[in-house]
Amino acid sequence: MERKRILITGAAGFLGSHLCDRFIKEDFHVIAMDNLITGDLQNIEHLFKLENFEFYHHDVSKFVYVPGNLDYILHFASPASPIDYLKIPIQTLKVGSLGIHNLLGLARSKNARLLIASTSEVYGDPTVNPQPEEYWGNVNPVGPRGVYDEAKRFQEAMTMAYHTFHGLETRIVRIFNTYGPRMRLNDGRVLPAFIGQALRGEDLTVFGDGSQTRSFCYVDDLIEGIYRLLFSDYAQPVNIGNPDEITMLDFAEEIIKLTGTTQKIICKELPTDDPKQRRPDITKARELLNWQPKVDRAEGLKITYDYFKSLPKEALVNKEHKNFKTYNK
Numbered sequence: 001m002e003r004k005r006i007l008i009t010g011a012a013g014f015l016g017s018h019l020c021d022r023f024i025k026e027d028f029h030v031i032a033m034d035n036l037i038t039g040d041l042q043n044i045e046h047l048f049k050l051e052n053f054e055f056y057h058h059d060v061s062k063f064v065y066v067p068g069n070l071d072y073i074l075h076f077a078s079p080a081s082p083i084d085y086l087k088i089p090i091q092t093l094k095v096g097s098l099g100i101h102n103l104l105g106l107a108r109s110k111n112a113r114l115l116i117a118s119t120s121e122v123y124g125d126p127t128v129n130p131q132p133e134e135y136w137g138n139v140n141p142v143g144p145r146g147v148y149d150e151a152k153r154f155q156e157a158m159t160m161a162y163h164t165f166h167g168l169e170t171r172i173v174r175i176f177n178t179y180g181p182r183m184r185l186n187d188g189r190v191l192p193a194f195i196g197q198a199l200r201g202e203d204l205t206v207f208g209d210g211s212q213t214r215s216f217c218y219v220d221d222l223i224e225g226i227y228r229l230l231f232s233d234y235a236q237p238v239n240i241g242n243p244d245e246i247t248m249l250d251f252a253e254e255i256i257k258l259t260g261t262t263q264k265i266i267c268k269e270l271p272t273d274d275p276k277q278r279r280p281d282i283t284k285a286r287e288l289l290n291w292q293p294k295v296d297r298a299e300g301l302k303i304t305y306d307y308f309k310s311l312p313k314e315a316l317v318n319k320e321h322k323n324f325k326t327y328n329k
Contacts, residue, residue: 003029003052005070007112009060009103010077012039014182015117015175018223019074020044024053026227031066034077035059037091038084043182060099061091070110072230075103076117078151082271083188089147096151097158104162113169115230116159118237120176121149125275130245132281133174133237143273156237163235171229176241176280179300180219181307185315190214191301194252195308198259200316208270210249215279217242218300221293228289241280242293258301 006023010016011032016039023030024047032044033056047053058064060077078095079085085092100116107114123131124139139149156172163170183189185196197204217240225240246254252265285291 003027004072005029005031005068006072006074007031007033007066007070007106008074008076009033009099010039010075010117011055012036012041012043013076013080014043014180014184015178015219015222016074016076017043017182018180018219019076019226020047020053022223022227024050028052030054031056031070033058033060033064037088038079038184038187040184060102061094062098062102064102064106066106066110070106070112073103073107073112073114074117074226074230075100075114075155078117079148080119081184081187081189082145083186085148086144092147093151096155100155100158104158104168107170108162108166108168113171113230114159115171115173115226116155118156118172118174119148119152120174120239120241120278120280121145121275122153122156122174123275124149125273126277129277130243130279130281131239133239133284140273144271145273160235170235171232172235172237173226173229174237174239174280175222176217176239177214177278178217178219178222178241180304183304185308185311186317190248190251191216191255191304192308194255195259195305196316198255198261198263199308201261201263203263203266204252204255204261206248206252206265206267207274209267210252210265211247212270212274212276213245213247213278214251215242215245216297216300217293218295218297218303221295225285225289225291228291232289234284234288238284238288239280239282240285240291241282242297243280243282244293244297245277245279246297254297254301258305
């Protein structure tokens with residue numbers, strides 16, 4: 001029986017590379033695509049020797065061509081951390097607008113099902129907690145985070161337009177804070193930021209008074225949820241995340257205990273439009289996908305910390321990604 005073929009954009013990134021692993025494991029032919037603006041080929045280099053894996057170095061904001069038949073597309077190409085999208089705002093907007101338009105056109109021409117990676121950031125700084133899919137959000141479109149939030153909101157709208165107008169098979173996953181091996185230590189997200197500071201012997205930085213909350217989902221759980229959603233019959237957005245909520249102050253204390261650092265916690269000014277609460281309502285995922293997270297935070301954090309400790313020392317240095325200046329156009 002011929003293998004199903006799947007295109008994964010953003011394939012050299014944190015989540016994209018784990019998705020490549022999962023679909024290789026499920027015996028798909030995986031076509032990986034990434035412009036390497038924030039991705040790293042080291043995340044997928046172990047797959048290059050496989051005959052059912054191929055890689056395209058390409059920016060999906062430009063015309064996308066893939067020869068042969070295509071059964072599924074996963075659109076995970078996008079800067080996803082505040083440090084990234086604040087330094088490359090135009091590229092962030094382009095991948096969420098031109099990129100999704102190109103991929104929807106490709107999906108239509110190939111009669112492929114397309115799943116897009118949306119985000120809990122579509123809810124902005126929420127006025128309800130936890131956040132159900134029916135909540136429309138509280139987003140500042142012209143604030144510093146608007147380049148990411150609105151790119152994802154537009155991406156959802158464009159995807160649903162193709163679904164309703166053209167009858168295209170589409171799926172939308174709203175991803176909440178996720179962590180695990182292959183995260184970049186210096187990408188600005190809270191967990192690698194804390195662990196990076198601990199490994200460098202720096203004080204851990206909490207913004208505001210540390211009372212704002214996040215909910216962390218281990219990457220293997222997230223990938224399982226995405227896999228189930230792709231093969232479901234549900235086209236509306238679905239939250240995938242771990243509803244176990246924790247304040248940033250308590251989380252910093254957990255990281256100090258995990259890493260054994262003697263550094264203290266310091267507070268800095270809260271960034272503009274930083275969400276005060278983030279917790280998914282996963283009722284739909286439970287009912288529609290029979291999914292819920294299985295890995296508890298203590299277990300997931302230990303695996304993630306062991307991964308970061310194994311990195312070469314130069315990975316601990318805070319430095320700008322080599323491609324940022326090239327792409328900030």
